[in-house]
Amino acid sequence: MQRFAQSLTILCAVTLLTGTADAKDAFDLKSESFDLPTGDRTFIGAGADPVNNNCLTCHSAEMVMVQPKLSKANWEGIVKKMINVYKAPVPDEDVGPIIEYLSNHPTAGR
Numbered sequence: 001m002q003r004f005a006q007s008l009t010i011l012c013a014v015t016l017l018t019g020t021a022d023a024k025d026a027f028d029l030k031s032e033s034f035d036l037p038t039g040d041r042t043f044i045g046a047g048a049d050p051v052n053n054n055c056l057t058c059h060s061a062e063m064v065m066v067q068p069k070l071s072k073a074n075w076e077g078i079v080k081k082m083i084n085v086y087k088a089p090v091p092d093e094d095v096g097p098i099i100e101y102l103s104n105h106p107t108a109g110r
C-alpha cells in the first residue's frame with residue numbers, strides 16, 4: 001500500500017511538471033497592433049495650443065471631440081487616464097489648461 005502511495009505521488013509530481021511545461025507554451029504572449037482613428041483636424045480657438053501639442057500624438061482631434069458634452073470633472077478623468085493609463089507625456093503645467101479648454105469648447109475641432 002505504501003508503495004502504491006509512493007508511485008501515486010511520483011505520478012502526480014510528473015504530471016504537474018509536464019502540465020506546467022504545457023501551460024507555458026499555451027500562454028505564449030504575442031504583440032498585436034491596431035490603428036486608432038487619425039485625421040488632419042486640430043483643436044481651434046483660444047487655449048488650443050496645449051491640447052494640440054499633447055493630444056494629437058496618438059489619435060485624432062475627432063477622437064476627442066466626438067465625445068458627448070462632458071463636465072469638467074469628466075474631462076479631468078479622461079486627461080488623467082491618458083496620462084496614467086496610456087502614458088501620454090503631458091507636462092504638469094499643461095494639464096489644467098487642457099482640461100479648461102476641453103470643458104469650455106465642447107464642439108471645437110468638429
Ligand code: HEC
Pocket residue numbers: 051054055056057058059063064065067078079081082086087088089090098102
Ligand atoms: C500616448 C497616447 C495617447 C495620448 C498622447 C493621448 N491619448 Fe487619448 N487615447 C489613447 C488611447 C490608446 C485611446 C483609446 C482608448 C480606448 O479605446 O478605450 C484614447 C482615447 C481617448 C478618448 C476617447 C474616450 C476614452 O476615454 O477612451 C478621448 C476623449 C481622449 N483619448 C482624449 C485625449 C486627450 C484630451 C489627450 C491629451 C491630454 C489625449 N487623449 C492624449 C491614447 C492617447
